[in-house]
Structure formats: structure tokens, C-alpha cells
Amino acid sequence: MTDQPLSPEPELPAPGGRHRPSVTVDRGRIPALRVRERVETILRTHDFSEAERAFGQLTPEDLVVVRVIAQEGAASGVEPPVRYAAIAALARHPSAANLNLLTDLARLGEDFYVRGHAVLALAHTGSYAHLGAVLAALEATEPFERAAAVKALRHLAAVTSEEAVRAHALALGGEEAMRRLDAALAAAGRQAAEARRGPRVTEADPGGPATS
Known part of the structure; x- marks a missing residue:
């Protein structure tokens, strides 16, 4: 008898075996993560005039992330003020995608x-x-x-x-x-x-x- 459930499917071999040690990943080597962290830093700006300036400098690549954040609910873990700032930032860049999202929200x-x-x-x-x-x-x-x-x-x-x-x-x-x-x-x-x-x-x- 075995404690493991039986499966009719053959087990595929995994490189390095079934158990492998954890690997530390350099976050700086993941471009999408770097963009996300930079955008969240901008959205957390408290000074109004500084935030307005920063919102105006968001790039098209940044705005893709801003749209994602503007749609993220509580389950995502994003702080509500960051989400509200993302919503405000979209109005500074009134493209069709941004305006359609704001209307939906x-x-x-x-x-x-x-x-x-x-x-x-x-x-x-x-x-x-x-x-x-x-x-x-x-x-x-x-x-x-x-x-x-x-x-x-x-x-x-x-x-x-x-x-x-x-x-x-x-x-x-x-x-x-x-x-x-x-x-x-x-x-x-x-x-x-x-x-x-x-x-x-x-x-x-x-x-x-x-x-x-």
C-alpha cells in the first residue's frame, strides 16, 4: 500500500528531481516588476503639485500598469489610495483606452x-x-x-x-x-x-x- 494517490497518468520527469531548493531572484532583472514598482512609487506621492508633475510624465509603458492598478480590487492587496491615484492619473492622459476604463469604473x-x-x-x-x-x-x-x-x-x-x-x-x-x-x-x-x-x-x- 502507498500513501500517495494513484493516477492513471504517467509521471513526467522533472529536471533536477521532484524536490528542488528555493532560488533567490534578483527583482531588478524582471523588467515588468521594475515598471510596477516605479509606477506605485509615483502613485504614492503625497504632495499635490509633485503628483501632478509626476502623473504628466507617465510613459505609455507606465500607463499600461496604471490601468491594471485602477482595476485591482481589495483581493489584489493594492492600497485603496494607490488605486484612487491611478484613477486620477488616467484622466491626465485622455486616450480612448483610459477614458473607456474611467467610464466603466x-x-x-x-x-x-x-x-x-x-x-x-x-x-x-x-x-x-x-x-x-x-x-x-x-x-x-x-x-x-x-x-x-x-x-x-x-x-x-x-x-x-x-x-x-x-x-x-x-x-x-x-x-x-x-x-x-x-x-x-x-x-x-x-x-x-x-x-x-x-x-x-x-x-x-x-x-x-x-x-x-
């Missing part, structure tokens, strides 16, 4: 954080072509996703014009799309005005004198 991403970041990235391209995906996010159930859509529409209106965004929204979705857009821009305007005024101090506030 904005509409079909597996969670609202991914969809929200993709919506923002689409707006940062400054193009009306993907306005439909941004408008659709206004109807999302998650507050983060809706807030991202409002921020995206405000940015797109700022870099183009509000009139142009409204015209394209009307062409895309009719009066209902216009209603959602107008409500979103109005909400964004109120938020901006409140942010400029700063926190409101009241009698219940121990931090300062009462104001009306």
Missing part, C-alpha cells in the same frame, strides 16, 4: 468610492463626452458618490461654462437631466458660499460671541 465600479473617484477623474478631463456618467451619479444611493458628482459638475462648469454643461445635459437627458444638474449646481454654490463665510458662531457655541 464610474458606472460599474464595485464600490461607491471607486465610482466616485472615477466620476471626478472624468470631469477633470474637461470633456463633455462623458457627462452622462457624471449625471447618472447624481442619482446614486451613496452620499459619497452623489457628492463626487456634484463636485465633478461644478469643476466641469468652471473649466468650460455652465451654459455649455446645461446645454449638453439637456441634449443627453432632457428636462429631467436639467433639473438634476440645476439642483446639483445650486447645492455646490451654497456649499462654496458657506465655506467662504466660515463656521457660524451662535449663543450655544462656547467658542465665541453670539452672532445672528
Whole structure:
């Protein structure tokens, strides 16, 4: 009797035998791994201006890896901020492949954080072509996703014009799309005005004198 399961297939001889010692591999000798590590280093850049500069210098070879990272979920082990940075970086290089991926993530991403970041990235391209995906996010159930859509529409209106965004929204979705857009821009305007005024101090506030 044997403890090994029997197989009807003949065992193929393996060079060096069935048991071989582990071999240390020089990571620097694997080109794809070097590219991946360089790209991840760029995506981990915390300084905004430095990140913008680095994103602009990504090569076509780098962008292949960026697209992979932008699609990697939690099971891959990639940190969420690195994935969100990859999504943002794709908007700086608006090729058909990058824009199609961003649209897919904005509409079909597996969670609202991914969809929200993709919506923002689409707006940062400054193009009306993907306005439909941004408008659709206004109807999302998650507050983060809706807030991202409002921020995206405000940015797109700022870099183009509000009139142009409204015209394209009307062409895309009719009066209902216009209603959602107008409500979103109005909400964004109120938020901006409140942010400029700063926190409101009241009698219940121990931090300062009462104001009306």
C-alpha cells in the first residue's frame, strides 16, 4: 500500500528531481516588476503639485500598469489610495483606452468610492463626452458618490461654462437631466458660499460671541 494517490497518468520527469531548493531572484532583472514598482512609487506621492508633475510624465509603458492598478480590487492587496491615484492619473492622459476604463469604473465600479473617484477623474478631463456618467451619479444611493458628482459638475462648469454643461445635459437627458444638474449646481454654490463665510458662531457655541 502507498500513501500517495494513484493516477492513471504517467509521471513526467522533472529536471533536477521532484524536490528542488528555493532560488533567490534578483527583482531588478524582471523588467515588468521594475515598471510596477516605479509606477506605485509615483502613485504614492503625497504632495499635490509633485503628483501632478509626476502623473504628466507617465510613459505609455507606465500607463499600461496604471490601468491594471485602477482595476485591482481589495483581493489584489493594492492600497485603496494607490488605486484612487491611478484613477486620477488616467484622466491626465485622455486616450480612448483610459477614458473607456474611467467610464466603466464610474458606472460599474464595485464600490461607491471607486465610482466616485472615477466620476471626478472624468470631469477633470474637461470633456463633455462623458457627462452622462457624471449625471447618472447624481442619482446614486451613496452620499459619497452623489457628492463626487456634484463636485465633478461644478469643476466641469468652471473649466468650460455652465451654459455649455446645461446645454449638453439637456441634449443627453432632457428636462429631467436639467433639473438634476440645476439642483446639483445650486447645492455646490451654497456649499462654496458657506465655506467662504466660515463656521457660524451662535449663543450655544462656547467658542465665541453670539452672532445672528
